[in-house]
Amino acid sequence: MKTSRKEFIKSSLLAGTALSMNACNMGNSPSLPATESSIKPVVISTWRFGMEANEAAWKVLDSGGSALDAVEAGVKVPEADAKERSVGLGGRPDRDGIVSLDACIMDEMGNIGSVVCLENIKHAISVARAVMEKTPHVMLAGQGAYQFALSKGFQKENLLVEESKKEWEEWLLKSDYKPIANIENHDTIGMIAIDKKGNLSGACTTSGMAFKMRGRVGDSPIIGAGLYVDNEIGAATATGHGEEVIRITGSALVVELMRQGLSPDEACKEAVMRVVKLMERRKKNLKDIQVGFIALNKQGKHGAYCVQNGFNFALKTPERNELIDAPYFLKV
């Protein structure tokens, strides 16, 4: 049957519309802007120490400060606390007895900064921010990061506290590297926030896995793995076995899934399912690992999901201030 010129133009237009609708679904168009009904400000962070960290972040957010300033102020709380044994001062050492820190930060403009294997400076997050704001680079490592920090006025400090030293000496007797699933010998503060203007930023800081090999880098300082922010869509951060998070570019994946229309909860769950799939493919035991994601979308809605029971996160909004157990995959 011959198609008339009029019909041809009509069907081409319809196909064009379908294509551009598909493009929307594929995430090629900006997501919903923050609306009047958006919840803000909101701050969400990993683990129990997130409660205190959120308080510090909230002071900034509540007084109209930026999400960037808020997340930096927030994660500096556990970094400065010698009793918090996986972040900053008091962090657990590597197998050579040296505390080395990983951290990164990302703002609403897509500016990023990161430090890996930083020694003797407790506020790794502020050094990461200085990398972001005062260098032409996005990541500095080891000695270079340390020298840069000193040049910017950061103070040298011994980060190895007596308890960590004792644990390490005991560990040396067997030298058996065995990360435990939850916070027993590793964890991270990952924090993401949306401010009163509706802008998103995030920060992530850790001493990583206790008794890791010297020079080991986890997910936490890697933009896209431990943290990702897209101010049009949302933000996500991770904790747990960094090798598994890097394998799936975890936080970037969560944000991309939100771009495709998933809620923060669904996006975190889908990312965890990718971890599960790769563990199965590699015939690894899921019980041996933990990976947890938290996410916040542009509307201020939060979500979380993890591999197995034990991961919790702290949430603060104008109405809520809670420590919440994340839903998990592995039911034993």
Ligand code: ASP
């Ligand atoms: N993700 C961190 C790392 O692999 C550790 C943790 O969050 O438990 O270094």
